[in-house]
Every structure is written in structure tokens, then in C-alpha cells.
Amino acid sequence: MTALSRRQQNRIERERRVLDAALKVFAEAGYSGTTMDAVAIESGLSKPTLYQYFESKEALFSAMLHGERDQMLEFFQHPSGKGMVADLHGFAWDYADAVLRPDLLSLARLIIGEVQRFPEIGRAYQQSGPDRLLSGIMDYLSGRRAAGELDFDDAELAAQDLWGLILSAPRTQALYMPDAPPSRAEIARYVNNGLRVFLKAYSTRPKDDLATLEALISAQPLKRALQQVEP
Amino acid sequence: MTALSRRQQNRIERERRVLDAALKVFAEAGYSGTTMDAVAIESGLSKPTLYQYFESKEALFSAMLHGERDQMLEFFQHPSGKGMVADLHGFAWDYADAVLRPDLLSLARLIIGEVQRFPEIGRAYQQSGPDRLLSGIMDYLSGRRAAGELDFDDAELAAQDLWGLILSAPRTQALYMPDAPPSRAEIARYVNNGLRVFLKAYSTRPKDDLATLEALISAQPLKRALQQVEP
DNA sequence: CAATTTCTTAACTGATGAGTTAAGGTTTGC
DNA sequence: GCAAACCTTAACTCATCAGTTAAGAAATTG
Numbered sequence: 001m002t003a004l005s006r007r008q009q010n011r012i013e014r015e016r017r018v019l020d021a022a023l024k025v026f027a028e029a030g031y032s033g034t035t036m037d038a039v040a041i042e043s044g045l046s047k048p049t050l051y052q053y054f055e056s057k058e059a060l061f062s063a064m065l066h067g068e069r070d071q072m073l074e075f076f077q078h079p080s081g082k083g084m085v086a087d088l089h090g091f092a093w094d095y096a097d098a099v100l101r102p103d104l105l106s107l108a109r110l111i112i113g114e115v116q117r118f119p120e121i122g123r124a125y126q127q128s129g130p131d132r133l134l135s136g137i138m139d140y141l142s143g144r145r146a147a148g149e150l151d152f153d154d155a156e157l158a159a160q161d162l163w164g165l166i167l168s169a170p171r172t173q174a175l176y177m178p179d180a181p182p183s184r185a186e187i188a189r190y191v192n193n194g195l196r197v198f199l200k201a202y203s204t205r206p207k208d209d210l211a212t213l214e215a216l217i218s219a220q221p222l223k224r225a226l227q228q229v230e231p
Numbered sequence: 232m233t234a235l236s237r238r239q240q241n242r243i244e245r246e247r248r249v250l251d252a253a254l255k256v257f258a259e260a261g262y263s264g265t266t267m268d269a270v271a272i273e274s275g276l277s278k279p280t281l282y283q284y285f286e287s288k289e290a291l292f293s294a295m296l297h298g299e300r301d302q303m304l305e306f307f308q309h310p311s312g313k314g315m316v317a318d319l320h321g322f323a324w325d326y327a328d329a330v331l332r333p334d335l336l337s338l339a340r341l342i343i344g345e346v347q348r349f350p351e352i353g354r355a356y357q358q359s360g361p362d363r364l365l366s367g368i369m370d371y372l373s374g375r376r377a378a379g380e381l382d383f384d385d386a387e388l389a390a391q392d393l394w395g396l397i398l399s400a401p402r403t404q405a406l407y408m409p410d411a412p413p414s415r416a417e418i419a420r421y422v423n424n425g426l427r428v429f430l431k432a433y434s435t436r437p438k439d440d441l442a443t444l445e446a447l448i449s450a451q452p453l454k455r456a457l458q459q460v461e462p
Numbered sequence: 463c464a465a466t467t468t469c470t471t472a473a474c475t476g477a478t479g480a481g482t483t484a485a486g487g488t489t490t491g492c
Numbered sequence: 493g494c495a496a497a498c499c500t501t502a503a504c505t506c507a508t509c510a511g512t513t514a515a516g517a518a519a520t521t522g
Contacts, residue, residue: 119408279501
């Protein structure tokens, strides 16, 4: 089974520790504000050992960002099977929980703050996270159009609209005010309103779907609203 | 008239030069990446003189950000008088032109990147820029509701929706990819689609207003599309 | 257990950057 | 025109930080 020697396992585990430490420190202090000593201490290794794993600060920064790509989860992959409105409602909350997670917000701030000095990281992040997510939304919406439940010309625009309606406001707030993130109640306000507007503009049966949505909203106020962010 | 001595005028003009230089350098390099020597050179002053105007790097940073607040223009103040659809169309483009300006994007990236270390700057920026703009939109939309042209319960949510539909996608793209900003054609695609969805969801006469919008779009493809960003 | 590899400690180098100081030059006020 | 205020130049201090080096301690392998 384990074709890896103890030495190789150690190496892999320590590299993981270094990357985790790097994410934490870089996200807190930015690129220029981060010291390699701080990364070494955070990872529990010594500085010379750190340099055996990554040959420079820039190499570590780049490796850390590339490692983070894979962490972006696959949303919009598991429709609930309880109908389009329930699917959209579930997706909206899954997405909100992810996109407003403090660690992912810190990563986003880091990337935005450094993108002018490292232009490739912005493109890489966009392609690995938001773009993949957007195409997941597009696929789902196209399926609902084929089933006659939605009506639109351009799936990409429809997907962008859904995202913008539901999460642009709370995410902007969270990005600019890390010490006053939107409460669950505020998020619910944006999410529910966003879904209403989306259905009103895109549903082929807006009246029915809006009624379904209102039923869903009043049925689940506690299950979602009291759920904490930390799993 | 001029109650100011030559010395006082000089002082004011040089302080202005320092703040402009600081904005440029901080926006390019971030807080930690900026050197006071670079600010001195950019402003054309010597370093000791620079320290006579601002006692530390942090004081300069803070003064620069506070100075920038006043630059946020007052949009949504001058309706065209050609009807709601034309107003919204005009506002959308004015706003797009402002919010996608490279210098304002750089400033936004700087603030987002440093907000964890300087939490007050995020709040200050939000209040001086986006919040004021949002209340301008709210006032306008409330006026149209009073005139029977729009229908909504919550003016704040309606204003957030308008903003999110029109500009969240191109602004996100511009934030993350400074070297590939959205073209005028892409912006037009988002703006026009956003206005369509907004009118479909909020207008009391969606059919008429959508027809007006389509007429407007096909009437002005060149005037707007070829306009450059630099005034 | 013995040889090898890999780690840690601790001190070091060289560069850079915040903030200062002193000597002379220029501008301004009167 | 002359004195005071202000500026520049240039060099300096002190702290920090990326990256290195050498010695010995600990783990790994056979």
C-alpha cells in the first residue's frame, strides 16, 4: 500500500504545514508585510528548513496560491431534487457560506491587494474559483431552461445576475469591513430578495415560483439562520 | 482677496503634491511595499521636507485616504429629464465610467488589501463612497415609485439590486484582472442586460419601459461605446 | 547499532528602509 | 538688501529582513 518511506511522508506533511502557515501569515500581513521568520515560526519549523522546502519568499507565495485553488469546492453539483426553487435556495446558502468564510475572504483580500504586483495570481484565482462556479450555475440554469422553467437568451448573463443579486452586496460589505461582517439575518435579507428578483425576471411561472419561495422562506427560518459558519 | 501669504500657498500646494504622490505610490506598491524615498521622489521633494509635512509613514497614509474621500463624485444628482429609462441608462454609464477608472480601482485594491491591518479605512471608504452613492440611487428610485413608475417595498434592496445587476460582474473582473479590464462592449453587455432585468422586476410598465430601453440601446451604440475613459 | 540524512540552533551577511542630523543654499517678508 | 524661515543634499543611525553558513542533535534506514 504505502509505497512512501517515512522520510517522504514527513516531507509531504511538513510541506503542507508550511503552506498552511504561509496562507495564514500572508493573508494577515500581505506579501511585503510577511516575514519568512513569521512563516517559519507559524509552521513550527526553523528558517533553514523552510528554505529547503521553498527556495524563496516569492516561490512560497506562488506555491501557496496554487495550492489553494483546489480547495474551492464544487457547488451546484448536488441539486436537492426538491424542485428548482428549493435548489436555488439551497445553492444560494451554500455559496453564501463559502464566499463569506473569513479565511476565504482573507485570501481574496490578499489576492486583490497584490494583483498589481503579481498579475498572474488574479487570473489564476478567477479561473479556478469564480469561473468554475459560474459555469456550474450556467449548466444548472440551462437545464431548467430546457425543462421550460426558466427563460433567457444568455446563460452566462443569467448566472451573473443570480450571483450579483444574491451575494454582491453582502460580499462587498464583508470585503471592506472585516470586523463587521453581515449577520445571518442580513444575508437572509439579501439572499431572499435576490431570489425573488431573479425568479420575477427569469421564471416562466413567476407567480407559482414566488409562492413556493415564500413558503420555503417562512418554513426554514431557524434551520438556516442559526447555523454557524464553522463546521 | 488672497489672505494667504506666499509661504502658506506654497505649503498647501506642496502638501497637495505629497498627497497625490502618496496615492500613486501606495496604490502601486501597497502600504508595506511603499518607501518614503519613493514618495519623496514622486512628489519632487526631499525626504526631510516630506517629514516636515507628515510626521510618519502611517500619518501620511491615513491623511491620503481621508483626502481621497472628497473626490468621490456625486452621481445620481443630475437626472436627464428624458424619462426614467434614459435616466437609469445615463446613471449606469456614469457610474460605470467612475467605478472602472484605473486610479479608483487601484485605490479600492489598496484599501481592500490593507483593511485587516487598518480596519477603520474600510469603514471610512464605504461610508464616503458607496454608501453615499447608494443613498442617491435610493432617493431617485423612491421618487419614481412615488410617481407610480416603479414598484418595490425596500428602496435599499432595490438600489443594491440595480448596482449588483449592472456593475458587480465587470467590477469584479476589473478588480482581479488589472491587465485585462472589461472592454466597452463587455460593459455595455452587462449594463444593458442589468437594466433589462431591473425593469422587468421592478417597473410598473415593464413592456413599455423595456421597449424604450431597446430603442435607447440601438440609438446610441457609438456615442457611448467609443467614448474613452480619460476625459 | 552504525552510517547517513535531515533537522535545529544561533549567529552572520548584505541590503533596504524609517526617520534624523548638520551644512550650506534659496526664498520670502519686510 | 538683509535676516528669518524654509529648503536640499548627503550622509548617518538603527532596526528589520531575505537568505546563508557551520556545528551539533535527532531521526531514519539498512
